Each structure stands twice: as structure tokens, then as C-alpha cells.
Amino acid sequence: MMFAGKTGADAKNDGSGLRIVPIDDDLLEEVVHFLHAHMHPTWPIDAWRDTFRYPWRPDRSNYGYALCHLGRVVGVQGVCYSFQRLNGRAEKYCNLHSWCVHPDYRPESLRLLLASLRQRDCTFTTLTASKATVPIMERFGFRALDAHTVLLPNPLIAFGAWAVRVSAARKDLLAHVDEEHRQLLADLGPMRRARAILATRDDAWCLCISIKEKRKSLPVTRVVYVSDQVLFAAWLGAFARSFLRLDRSLLTTCPARYLPRRSLLCPRLAEPRPAFFKSTRLSAEQVTCLYSELTR
Numbered sequence: 001m002m003f004a005g006k007t008g009a010d011a012k013n014d015g016s017g018l019r020i021v022p023i024d025d026d027l028l029e030e031v032v033h034f035l036h037a038h039m040h041p042t043w044p045i046d047a048w049r050d051t052f053r054y055p056w057r058p059d060r061s062n063y064g065y066a067l068c069h070l071g072r073v074v075g076v077q078g079v080c081y082s083f084q085r086l087n088g089r090a091e092k093y094c095n096l097h098s099w100c101v102h103p104d105y106r107p108e109s110l111r112l113l114l115a116s117l118r119q120r121d122c123t124f125t126t127l128t129a130s131k132a133t134v135p136i137m138e139r140f141g142f143r144a145l146d147a148h149t150v151l152l153p154n155p156l157i158a159f160g161a162w163a164v165r166v167s168a169a170r171k172d173l174l175a176h177v178d179e180e181h182r183q184l185l186a187d188l189g190p191m192r193r194a195r196a197i198l199a200t201r202d203d204a205w206c207l208c209i210s211i212k213e214k215r216k217s218l219p220v221t222r223v224v225y226v227s228d229q230v231l232f233a234a235w236l237g238a239f240a241r242s243f244l245r246l247d248r249s250l251l252t253t254c255p256a257r258y259l260p261r262r263s264l265l266c267p268r269l270a271e272p273r274p275a276f277f278k279s280t281r282l283s284a285e286q287v288t289c290l291y292s293e294l295t296r
Contacts, residue, residue, distance in 0.1 A: 018069050056189075075100065126276045134276075149254065153266070157240045158237055163201055166197055206228045209225040221252040233259055
């Protein structure tokens, strides 16, 4: 598949034929096939395509950057852009994902990363960093969002909050949440990877967004967002029952900041694969994992 994208981004003048270019609609199909072949072959092509074609920014300037050699994609740095409201102000986010370079071109990897980091007035996040990329992120000024995670043994904590009702039905979610979270759910659209569940009791409610993943071959639910930390902690038993039923997961991982109070049954551990952020304006407590590849 020949390169058909824009070619004016960043050329090396050494005759190598290497260029870094923005990923546009013309180039996207070659990009997703490259990632399917070289990064995650078990992930369907449609899932890769959905990751890049996120619905909340139809006016995006690009999907990230590609390293091309003689018109062929040999490296990718995917990007999700979003504007999120914080303290009455729209904050621009640039979330980095799907960083993959063909082994023959690994020396160009940092150049590809820097193409995204040159953008100004952004809060940068990278939420699915591998262990190998952790020191690189730290070198470029990224800080861990959550250095610690809380491990929830779902069967052991699923015996509380019996009066709390939990539902994953979209009509129930939209009927109970406030306008801000109704807009959030509309922005995210249908999520292939993540699941939103709502716990309610009388007029109180708590929205939780989680994903199912594997750690050491074990199915694990990973909490990526909660709307109310106090209610989430109080209703943990109801959420644990839901994770057991929907995900068949015996364990849940949750950022420590979402559970400031926890049972002795729920140990606090160092997070081996932390999410990272880089911002001149925001603290870790103000950054979420929303509007990213995790919620596609």
C-alpha cells in the first residue's frame, strides 16, 4: 500500500528517504494495518480503526504522526485530541497512544515522539505505557498520574451495599446522570473497549467507567474513572458484584486516588504500568483517563 498522505511535515535532508508526516484520512488505513501487523495482531483491524476515528473531535487536525520510508509507513505515534472543561475553562489535551516503530527504524523512535510533543498549550497524557517506555516518559518530563493502585479482590468485597442498584443499560445511565456526564457519554459514543456502569440509591448516583484487561494471563477489571469517590468507596461491594458478573474478573485495579479510604482486604501496591501526564497548568488530581484509547 503506497503512501498517500501529506508530505510537508518533517523531512531528513540526508537522502535517507525518511519523513515524519501527520496522519490524515488518506494515510489512516495504512497506519491501522501497520499497527495490526507489528503491535497487536490479535486486535481486529476495525478496533484499530475505531481507536483513531474517535467521535468527540471531528475537526481534528490529524490522527498523530507516521514515520515513512520511501512512501511506506514504518512507524506510528497515535494521538487523541480533546477539549475538556475544567474550572470553567476548556483545557486542550493531547493523548499519546500506539507508539510503534519497525525494528529496522528504531533509532528514529524519539524523533517520532517529539513530533507530537512540539505542540504548545497542551496537557499531554500517555495512558497505556509499557514498562520499557516508562524511563523514556520520565526523561521527557512526564509524571505518573497514579504511582499506586489498589487491588480489589472482587469475591471478598462483594457482600456490601445490597440496597444499591447497578446497571450498564444506556437508558438507565442517561436517565440518572447530570447534564455534564450526559454530555460525556454522548461524546464517548459506543465504546468497544470500555464499559460504563451506574450505581444508584434513591437520588444518589455514581458513574464508573472500566475496562477489562489481562495481567499475567488473569482477567482483571481496571477502573479508569469514577464520578464520585465517596460514593464509589461506600458502594464498593455493589461495584465488585457487577465486575464479577459482567467481566468474570476476580480482581479489580483502581487508582489509589479514587479510594482514599479502603478496607484492609484491598492492598495498596506500586503500579508497574502507570499512566503519565505532562502539563504546565494541571496537577495529577485534575487529569482523567477519559477521551482516550481506553474509552474507545
